[in-house]
Amino acid sequence: MAQTWVVLAPFFFLLIILVQSPAYNIVNVEAGNEAVLNCPFLFKKPLLMVTWKMKFSTYCLLAYRYDKNVTRNLNCSERTTWKYSPDSNPALRIYPVELGDEGNYTCEIVNSEGNFHFFSYLAVIVPPTVTLTTDNGGVVICQASAGKPAAEISWVPANNHSTDREVHHPNGTVTRVSSVEWKSNVHSSVTCLVTHPATNKTLSLDLLYASLNLHYLMIGGSASVAAAIGIGVILCLIFRCKGKSFGE
The missing domain is CATH 2.60.40.10 (Immunoglobulins)
Incomplete structure (x- = not known):
């Protein structure tokens, strides 16, 4: 029995670490499309408050308080809203996604059991x-x-x-x-x-x-230069002739 515990102890320890560690999710979205960041609510106790926190050039906060049915938006753009009703599914929606939206997002859920955090990273893809x-x-x-x-x-x-x-x-x-x-x-x-x-x-x-286009351009360019030179010579001769006539 002691040997079995020695073998299983590392696995139980790893399981405890995974359970206690905050959830982390990576979302890849192409610029111009819709991004949905989920905040799973899997608790038996009712929701008291949910808050999304984002930090760009300014701090952005989107919160919902269940008991008062109040939503608060602090410095978030109109493109950042709730995907559904926050009391039933507090997923975050960003549309259309811009390059500046890339970064870390934190969802905090509060109920009678405590505070729980879920972390997401939004990676914005831009086609060349x-x-x-x-x-x-x-x-x-x-x-x-x-x-x-x-x-x-x-x-x-x-x-x-x-x-x-x-x-x-x-x-x-x-x-x-x-x-x-x-x-x-x-x-x-x-x-x-x-x-x-x-x-x-x-x-x-x-x-x-x-290559044929280049050859054509070279020939065309030479012909144009030659034509321009020819016209210039003719005009010069005409004006010289006229000058002679006036002088006479």
Whole structure:
């Protein structure tokens, strides 16, 4: 029996720690959508008060007192409300979610048995803006702008010589840029794969078409310059001729 207790004691100790530890929940929501943070009320004793506390640039508090049927809102935006009736389900609703809503949320329930805390973390996901361009010199640039978290970029055909860089913005978003050098005579097209929790995108670029466009621009640009020079010479000759006539 003593040996059995020695074996089971660590498991009972771990169970006690888990029961006494405050509940913690992580909620991932894309910006612009609705976030619902739950505060489970699983007690036999009736609810006396429930309070949500959030700290952003200012302290925000949303509370409900059961005996007086009174709700209090302190510095919380209009986007932050009760999802249901707080006396039956004190879940918190935020809509639409903004990047600044990310952070820790605490729900406190008070009844005759004591005070109970439930902790949540709201993580806001922002889909990036994706572009695929070329400098027409053989370098192709895939850019995933202002995403949160940072997007992953890969290439088809696979290329192990890409140049990657990141720009971290003050609001927590990240722009990731990946560039590779391709030759249109080796690969006629290239594809950029952008992987992100909010959106996965595939962009393709026809390298041969891009090269033809560059060739056309160069020819068109040269022709335009030549035409402009020709017109200038003609105008100059006309004015000189006129000047001669007036002088005579």
